[in-house]
Amino acid sequence: MIKKQLYTPGPTEVPPETLAALAKPVLHHRKEEFKKLYFSAVSNLGSIFKSSGEIFILTSSGTGAMEAAVNNFTSPGDKALVVVSGKFGERWEELLETFGVETEVLNYEWGSSAAPEDIKNKLKGRDDIKAVFATLVETSTGTLHPIKEIAEIVENTPASFIVDAVSGLGCDVIKTDEWGIDAVVSGSQKALMTPPGLGFVCVNEKAKNIYRDNDRKNYYWDFKKASARLENSQTPYTPAVNLIAGLDQSLRMINSEGIENVWERHKMLSEAARAAMDKLGLEVFSESPARGLTAIKIPEGKSFIVKELKERFGIVAAGGQAHLKGKIARLGHMGYADKSDILKLIAAAGLILEDFSGLSAALKAANEIFKKYAE
Amino acid sequence: MIKKQLYTPGPTEVPPETLAALAKPVLHHRKEEFKKLYFSAVSNLGSIFKSSGEIFILTSSGTGAMEAAVNNFTSPGDKALVVVSGKFGERWEELLETFGVETEVLNYEWGSSAAPEDIKNKLKGRDDIKAVFATLVETSTGTLHPIKEIAEIVENTPASFIVDAVSGLGCDVIKTDEWGIDAVVSGSQKALMTPPGLGFVCVNEKAKNIYRDNDRKNYYWDFKKASARLENSQTPYTPAVNLIAGLDQSLRMINSEGIENVWERHKMLSEAARAAMDKLGLEVFSESPARGLTAIKIPEGKSFIVKELKERFGIVAAGGQAHLKGKIARLGHMGYADKSDILKLIAAAGLILEDFSGLSAALKAANEIFKKYAE
Numbered sequence: 001m002i003k004k005q006l007y008t009p010g011p012t013e014v015p016p017e018t019l020a021a022l023a024k025p026v027l028h029h030r031k032e033e034f035k036k037l038y039f040s041a042v043s044n045l046g047s048i049f050k051s052s053g054e055i056f057i058l059t060s061s062g063t064g065a066m067e068a069a070v071n072n073f074t075s076p077g078d079k080a081l082v083v084v085s086g087k088f089g090e091r092w093e094e095l096l097e098t099f100g101v102e103t104e105v106l107n108y109e110w111g112s113s114a115a116p117e118d119i120k121n122k123l124k125g126r127d128d129i130k131a132v133f134a135t136l137v138e139t140s141t142g143t144l145h146p147i148k149e150i151a152e153i154v155e156n157t158p159a160s161f162i163v164d165a166v167s168g169l170g171c172d173v174i175k176t177d178e179w180g181i182d183a184v185v186s187g188s189q190k191a192l193m194t195p196p197g198l199g200f201v202c203v204n205e206k207a208k209n210i211y212r213d214n215d216r217k218n219y220y221w222d223f224k225k226a227s228a229r230l231e232n233s234q235t236p237y238t239p240a241v242n243l244i245a246g247l248d249q250s251l252r253m254i255n256s257e258g259i260e261n262v263w264e265r266h267k268m269l270s271e272a273a274r275a276a277m278d279k280l281g282l283e284v285f286s287e288s289p290a291r292g293l294t295a296i297k298i299p300e301g302k303s304f305i306v307k308e309l310k311e312r313f314g315i316v317a318a319g320g321q322a323h324l325k326g327k328i329a330r331l332g333h334m335g336y337a338d339k340s341d342i343l344k345l346i347a348a349a350g351l352i353l354e355d356f357s358g359l360s361a362a363l364k365a366a367n368e369i370f371k372k373y374a375e
Numbered sequence: 376m377i378k379k380q381l382y383t384p385g386p387t388e389v390p391p392e393t394l395a396a397l398a399k400p401v402l403h404h405r406k407e408e409f410k411k412l413y414f415s416a417v418s419n420l421g422s423i424f425k426s427s428g429e430i431f432i433l434t435s436s437g438t439g440a441m442e443a444a445v446n447n448f449t450s451p452g453d454k455a456l457v458v459v460s461g462k463f464g465e466r467w468e469e470l471l472e473t474f475g476v477e478t479e480v481l482n483y484e485w486g487s488s489a490a491p492e493d494i495k496n497k498l499k500g501r502d503d504i505k506a507v508f509a510t511l512v513e514t515s516t517g518t519l520h521p522i523k524e525i526a527e528i529v530e531n532t533p534a535s536f537i538v539d540a541v542s543g544l545g546c547d548v549i550k551t552d553e554w555g556i557d558a559v560v561s562g563s564q565k566a567l568m569t570p571p572g573l574g575f576v577c578v579n580e581k582a583k584n585i586y587r588d589n590d591r592k593n594y595y596w597d598f599k600k601a602s603a604r605l606e607n608s609q610t611p612y613t614p615a616v617n618l619i620a621g622l623d624q625s626l627r628m629i630n631s632e633g634i635e636n637v638w639e640r641h642k643m644l645s646e647a648a649r650a651a652m653d654k655l656g657l658e659v660f661s662e663s664p665a666r667g668l669t670a671i672k673i674p675e676g677k678s679f680i681v682k683e684l685k686e687r688f689g690i691v692a693a694g695g696q697a698h699l700k701g702k703i704a705r706l707g708h709m710g711y712a713d714k715s716d717i718l719k720l721i722a723a724a725g726l727i728l729e730d731f732s733g734l735s736a737a738l739k740a741a742n743e744i745f746k747k748y749a750e
Contacts, residue, residue, distance in 0.1 A: 001640060001711075005711050005715070009413065016394070016593050019391070023395075023398055029566055249455065257376050262376075312715075312749075313714055314715055314716040336687065338376055340378065340719050343718075343719055343726070344718055346722065347721065356739045359734075360732060360735035363722055363726060367726045374687075
């Protein structure tokens with residue numbers, strides 16, 4: 001008997017309190033009781049997005065929410081600048097092209113982080129670029145992008161700034177209003193400790209004006225309709241009621257811990273994971289590592305790591321995507337993750353590598369980080 | 376945020392599948408659907424008790440089931456021999472005295488295991504001793520008693536043999552019929568991976584004749600009534616229906632793994648725990664350690680271990696009872712426990728002790744045991 005535990009960077013482990021909330025009776029989505037729940041979930045999301053803007057909860061995956069953003073914030077023939085350094089940057093690019101937007105792409109090597117200066121140069125003197133699309137955390141490489149700095153640059157241009165924070169919201173710092181981001185997209189299944197099935201788009205005034213004036217034909221993704229319904233804590237179509245009940249439970253847990261504390265916890269876990277992996281001879285892949293996952297380079301001849309983590313210890317980690325397949329392993333520690341999860345991961349990795357002096361150093365390094373944060 | 380995980384030697388962690396089964400709609404206990412469930416639970420218990428005898432499921436704690444055994448298998452004025460080497464041996468003694476049975480006690484030091492020879496000597500030429508009461512696993516010290524050997528001795532005397540296996544059933548080997556034990560008592564909340572609230576008594580033909588001929592007045596614990604109802608998969612009074620649904624789910628998981636494999640898994644986990652604790656300088660307390668928990672001596676000045684396991688890593692272990700309070704820690708690995716739980720425990724203990732070379736050796740020792748069992 002081997003218990004499985006998700007260490008994947010989405011979906012992630014869900015707290016038992018949330019599993020119990022998912023099992024509550026189905027509410028009818030047009031009745032008062034659901035409206036109260038929906039109002040609560042939207043308000044709780046606001047504290048996590050750090051925004052007083054509109055928040056749409058979509059019954060979709062994160063990609064659905066990205067598609068909704070593209071369809072509401074762009075029109076065919078528009079020009080957009082896209083920051084790409086991995087699979088999810090590419091997803092913006094693919095969506096924009098699918099929906100007739102001309103893209104200019106700032107390509108970075110996978111594992112690299114965008115240089116705000118490059119965005120500044122690209123936008124200089126350009127009033128034809130309608131929007132800049134970027135990613136808070138590139139899940140395919142575990143890389144954090146300097147969203148605050150990019151937002152500062154884009155704010156001084158006519159372009160709007162739209163960020164995919166599916167993987168970052170709830171673990172890496174994002175302050176939507178304060179940083180002046182026009183729209184932030186996210187999903188339920190990562191640091192928000194809820195099963196997959198819900199996408200979110202948080203929209204400020206500037207972005208609201210864009211979708212209002214947009215003449216692209218939308219139906220399922222129509223933010224005008226969604227906005228009108230939101231005033232009454234409603235959705236245009238039948239929402240995933242029980243997922244929203246689960247989401248609200250998880251959000252209340254996050255807000256009860258306090259989002260700043262949650263960010264700090266993820267900082268601690270990621271520092272401990274990185275320090276420990278280093279001592280085990282597993283080099284961190286990203287030059288700008290995120291808080292919610294640690295991507296490591298798989299050493300020559302050690303391709304068994306991900307498989308053995310699962311088969312021997314029930315630790316379900318993720319491998320690399322696209323050209324990184326077989327080359328990196330991605331170890332998630334986002335959402336419902338604590339120090340003991342990191343200890344288990346380190347111990348299991350050390351056993352698989354049979355590097356017991358490295359393991360001792362790894363656990364010592366993790367302990368020092370834990371103690372630093374306990375002060 | 377620190378996740379709590381029970382490493383106590385009861386109650387123990389419950390699998391999510393069982394938590395889900397507990398949340399099923401309440402069945403009425405006199406209807407066909409419940410009878411099917413009850414029949415299934417009793418049959419599944421039979422595979423774990425290794426008995427084709429009668430099995431009563433009582434809505435009670437394990438102590439309730441012990442009281443039921445005392446009341447059904449003894450009469451006031453009877454004489455009984457009790458094997459005592461800890462708190463649960465004492466519990467037999469207290470129950471027997473409460474219900475008017477004269478006890479002769481074979482006392483062993485806490486942490487010691489009974490010597491079958493002593494029981495043989497005590498019973499020699501004595502036809503006045505009606506029953507021998509013993510404990511499979513003394514939870515207060517983590518000690519396994521040689522029940523098979525004691526059973527062989529008692530079988531050749533007029534006495535019946537009644538065993539408390541609350542802590543042992545489902546992790547340490549017990550073969551009720553093959554070993555000739557007349558009655559075995561257990562409970563839901565230990566290796567059977569179910570919340571507290573159910574007690575069990577497994578009864579062979581000899582014990583059946585005893586309670587049938589017994590003239591002690593019983594009501595809630597009346598096995599005659601329970602036996603008549605059991606034929607129709609019923610209980611005399613309203614049973615804890617949802618706990619039985621949860622129990623049946625857990626028992627099906629145990630039987631699907633196979634009870635021999637479950638015993639073997641616990642053997643592996645306990646060997647790994649002991650080897651690792653030894654390398655961390657934590658001496659095993661019991662001279663005959665059980666498979667479901669490891670009791671360790673707390674070294675001078677290290678009384679913080681149990682507290683820090685919980686506060687720093689959410690590992691809820693147990694301290695010592697009675698005169699062992701503050702002197703031992705009891706680390707449970709029974710029921711829903713796997714290798715990764717042991718790794719987490721070892722890593723956390725090593726960090727608390729800040730013994731990183733010991734920790735390296737401890738994890739290496741555990742790994743060798745895991746690998747031996749994987750062959």
